[in-house]
Ligand SMILES: Nc1nc2c(ncn2[C@@H]2O[C@H](COP(=O)(O)OP(=O)(O)OP(=O)(O)O)[C@@H](O)[C@H]2O)c(=O)[nH]1
């Protein structure tokens with residue numbers, strides 16, 4: 497499956513982020529804990545040059561906790577301030593705040609030397625689509641200030657949001673990589689739901705998921721769909737459809753509906769806590 501998706505609004509979003517960067521003290525980059533490698537947009541590195549930085553491994557409730565711990569260690573060993581998070585939880589704010597302080601320590605000291613004390617931190621929240629940027633902002637302000645939704649491209653423009661603890665947050669639209677050289681990156685982004693499903697062949701993507709799971713997590717397929725040994729992939733998809741009772745008019749499995757269901761089961765954690773990338777396998 498050859499995947500490229502970089503709609504025009506993303507070019508605009510990158511431009512808008514660049515324009516705002518002069519005002520920003522801290523860049524909070526959010527990645528998906530299931531694919532920390534593929535969900536880190538290399539453009540952000542360039543955009544955030546010279547700023548205080550922190551990295552949030554979000555949706556940890558959907559990822560394998562032992563793999564997430566390895567990622568945290570890998571990033572920390574490169575001097576990056578990292579937080580493991582479920583952005584929907586009410587404790588998100590109290591967990592992020594001390595990390596913000598830590599990430600901004602140098603800046604605060606610099607300010608102090610110049611006699612500036614207690615100036616609010618201006619933080620830009622950025623990351624790929626659907627990773628939980630707006631959800632984190634809402635948890636940090638304790639109310640629904642930013643629009644959220646379980647599909648990519650919900651936030652369309654930059655929005656400043658005030659917190660009660662001296663941090664001003666800038667919500668930004670998700671931006672993807674303009675071009676993936678490695679198609680695995682595209683597939684992983686599609687699997688977690690950061691690429692618009694309208695441009696995807698869901699059957700092919702579900703087959704890819706079945707292939708990955710049959711290698712790394714056969715128990716998930718066996719437990720949920722009673723399938724083991726994938727055959728040619730299609731066979732497994734058919735079997736899953738039959739087991740789920742997702743049948744077409746002729747009584748055969750409806751492969752499109754089955755594919756959608758399997759992808760949805762994975763994305764929402766019903767197949768268990770599954771990480772698709774480990775720091776050993778990817779270049780962290
Ligand atoms: N399971 C789980 N779901 C989360 C978490 N954080 C956010 N979500 C869900 O992920 C979906 C996307 O969240 P948003 O906050 O809209 O994501 P976004 O990064 O702002 O997306 P765009 O504005 O489209 O770029 C929503 O359905 C959230 O409820 C998390 O930590 N765990």
Ligand SMILES: [Mg+2]
Nearest residue numbers: 629630650651
């Ligand atoms: Mg958003």
